[in-house]
Amino acid sequence: MLKSAIIKNYNNSVLLNHYTKRFYSIDTLKSKTNNKNVINWVEEQAKLCKPDKIHICDGSNEEFERLTSELVQKGFITKLNPNKRPNSFLARSDPSDVARVESSTFICTKDKVDAGPNNNWKDPKDMKATLNPLFDGCMKGRTMYVMPYSMGPINSPISHVGVQVTDSPFVVCNMKIMTRMGDEALKSIKENDKFVPCLHSVGAPLKEGQKDVAWPCNSKKYIVHYPEEYSIASYGSGYGGNALLGKKCFSLRIASVMARDNGWLAEHMLILGLTNEISGEKKYVAAAFPSACGKTNLAMLTPTIPGWKVETVGDDICWMKFGKDGRLYAINPENGFFGVAPGTSSSSNPNALEAIKKNTLFTNVALTSDNDVWWEGLSTPPMKAVDWHGNEWSPQSGIPAAHPNSRFTAPISQCPVIDPSWNDPKGVPISAIIFGGRRSSTIPLVYQAFDWKHGTFMGASTASELTAAAEGTLGQLRHDPFAMLPFCGYNMGDYFGHWLSMEQNSKDASKLPKIFYVNWFRKNKNGKFLWPGFGENSRVLKWIFERCNAKGEEGAQQSPIGYIPAKKSLDLDGLDISKDSLRELFSIDKNEWLNDLSSMRKYCSQFGNRLPKEIENQMNQLENRLNEY
Structure with missing residues (x-):
């Protein structure tokens, strides 16, 4: 048996994983774009992360439905009451993965002064030396999802595009809602256009036969930005802005540098x-x-x-x-x-409640007995519920049912105003x-x-x-x-x-x-x-x-x-x-x-x-x- 995990054939773009005997291909990507930088970058990430499969996301509703159905079947998320909240789901994160981790967020510039005292700084070479061994094989047993996405209306002179790879299908579902993700975004990346490359992994490779957990993550977490390259790498977290790299990472940390460089x-x-x-x-x-x-x-x-x-x-x-x-x-x-749930109510924000009635992903809120969601400040507490830890809860429990930073992800188009x-x-x-x-x-x-x-x-x-x-x-x-x-x-x-x-x-x-x-x-x-x-x-x-x-x-x-x-x-x-x-x-x-x-x-x-x-x-x-x- 060959010792090497991956043999790569650049001529036909097929990679063979000798541990699982599974083939996967980026031919789909080649059929959708002639931007060689995109193709080469995805190939490089596949070679590094060694996933079992590659899926090029098209951003369709059918894709969303398939992924959420698979997550429900595996017990990773819960489908909510379709009569009360159609096409909506609840996820519970690992208790160690509930918010942005600013202490593990880095700006990597050649000169420390360029990152400033407001940021955690590492030399880009040193950070890559730290991250490369972590990313090496990090997607074994998983699928690499390739998500081209536009930040802003597609082809707007104010918009910019990125490509994120991830091994989290839940991240894909969130990115579908939070960005213009899929085929249309990929088409907008012309042959010689630049894009922001975004590498993400939850850092939890699976051995053959190993059972997955509902919220895979790693105790080591790195959210890393390379401003001089306009690129992002995130490892270990599956939560919010740590994992949805179009969120804070691209739209603010990298975009702020792009804006400085170009006068916006x-x-x-x-x-x-x-x-x-x-x-x-x-x-x-x-x-x-x-x-x-x-x-x-x-x-x-x-x-x-x-x-x-x-x-x-x-x-x-x-x-x-x-x-x-x-x-x-x-x-x-x-x-x-991507809103904070606790405190959102009919008195504080009735329009938000209307916007999250359907097609919404909830994270770390409580689940009621009729398979709906609840959080502190929403309404009168239910007599009993399942809290964000997955435990039985009642008002007498003396602890919050929802995490203070629990969230909802909903399409902005559903906002009534x-x-x-x-x-x-x-x-x-x-x-x-x-x-x-x-x-x-x-x-x-x-x-x-x-x-x-x-x-x-x-x-x-x-x-x-x-x-x-x-x-x-x-x-x-x-x-x-x-x-x-x-x-x-x-x-x-x-x-x-x-x-x-x-x-x-x-x-x-x-x-x-x-x-x-x-x-x-x-x-x-x-x-x-x-x-x-x-x-x-x-x-x-x-x-x-x-x-x-x-x-x-x-x-x-x-x-x-x-x-x-x-x-x-x-x-x-x-x-x-x-x-x-x-x-x-x-x-x-x-x-x-x-x-x-x-x-x-x-x-x-x-x-x-x-x-x-x-x-x-x-x-x-x-x-x-x-x-x-």
């Missing part, structure tokens, strides 16, 4: 359309918040004030490029929602950009930047209390510039500089979006929220909309931190809120702000000479304004 923006932002139905005027708004801080809720917001409408373009990622008219146009590069232009290849023109985070004090409900430079500083100074979506201590405050801390693919100091450069790159700076900052989470001394949030946030959006049209300080008044709403400019009709609460929502405590500024200076010091002088100027100007206040 790749951002961790929702996109919504806001319409004044009385005048018929519509504006598009992009907003950046750290994960689990209400992005999805805001993207699908149901306004409480009459005459206003919100429509969804995207809830997480925003790519913006300059149009011929000098304005920034944005697309949502994703095709679905989907914007008519969500799939427009031209993108939508952005009038306003909003930053925000979870802050129980200091930051007012809303304020506006004086100009683009000040707005860039506001984005750079974003800080938020930690949530379950990231590693760390819940409630701990951390700086999260532009809500991009875990997602910027290069030195954050250079990233600040790139944002500042957009003003010079614009044909007309007056056409740049106005910049705002919001905080829905400010609390009073008793620890209760001062602002009701949810649909009432439409009142803040209305003020932002009007400020985009305003001349000078119309509807606003200057403060040391920026423009805040003038008296009676914020629509409070029908809202039960006390004058004391309103006063506290907009109070500016000089000492609290100076403490924040001191923390910001300390945070920025790590970037050394990579920190733009303009950011230092903005900090000095804010300090002067506060001292004069």
Whole structure:
């Protein structure tokens, strides 16, 4: 018997695995594309990972149905009640594989300073020396799925394409929902086009006769980015952004580098359309918040004030490029929602509940006795259920039924308030950009930047209390510039500089979006929220909309931190809120702000000479304004 596991015949593209005596071929791929780079790259990954089979994904509904049926038959996922939730399924992950693993996420550049102190850095050569032995044979006993996919509408000038290989059929099902994956994406990769190569494995090869587990993964996890190559490699995890490489890995970490190199923006932002139905005027708004801080809720917001409408373009990622008219146009590069389940309810986000009624994949939520899903905050707890560990659960159990970072993956097209232009290849023109985070004090409900430079500083100074979506201590405050801390693919100091450069790159700076900052989470001394949030946030959006049209300080008044709403400019009709609460929502405590500024200076010091002088100027100007206040 031959000792070598693989003999490769480059002439007929057939590989023979001598352990299993199974043939597999990439002839299907060759029949669908003449891009030799794609073909050669897939061949190289097959030679390295040594799968039993190769499947070229076509992205069809039939393919999705076949894969989910196979996963159900093997007991890997549960088919939900078809009368309540058609074509929907529940998966339970390994308890060690439940969220992004930032400590195992690396940016690999030749020079450490290019990755920056905001990233875990490894030399590309050293990382490849570590990963290659892990990937060698990692897909034995499994199928390699080849997924060509487009981030954004196919053939849009703002979109970009990738090819991911994976040994997880569950990842394939999620990528089918989250991206434009399959034959059409492959056709869009012309003969000499470049693409982003994405190698993924759960790191759990199977020996002959070995029984698989419901959620294969590895205790060793690596989520690795090579910005100078525009490529990605992920090992050991099957969860979320660790495994769906079009998600954070491509759409933010690699795309942010592509954007820097080519003069556009790749951002961790929702996109919504806001319409004044009385005048018929519509504006598009992009907003950046750290994960689990209400992005999805805001993207699908149901306004409480009459005459206003919100429509969804995207809830997480925003790519913006300059149009011929000098304005920034944005697309949502994703095709679905990957939303946090706990807290999603008929009161917080009825549109999300409508969007996940069918064709949805759930991960780590509870299973009810009638084969439906449940999570904390959804509704009255069921008398009994099966929790995300697969154990019997009741309200008396004293533990959550759903993991705090449990998720749903649903097609964005199912959103009942989907914007008519969500799939427009031209993108939508952005009038306003909003930053925000979870802050129980200091930051007012809303304020506006004086100009683009000040707005860039506001984005750079974003800080938020930690949530379950990231590693760390819940409630701990951390700086999260532009809500991009875990997602910027290069030195954050250079990233600040790139944002500042957009003003010079614009044909007309007056056409740049106005910049705002919001905080829905400010609390009073008793620890209760001062602002009701949810649909009432439409009142803040209305003020932002009007400020985009305003001349000078119309509807606003200057403060040391920026423009805040003038008296009676914020629509409070029908809202039960006390004058004391309103006063506290907009109070500016000089000492609290100076403490924040001191923390910001300390945070920025790590970037050394990579920190733009303009950011230092903005900090000095804010300090002067506060001292004069």
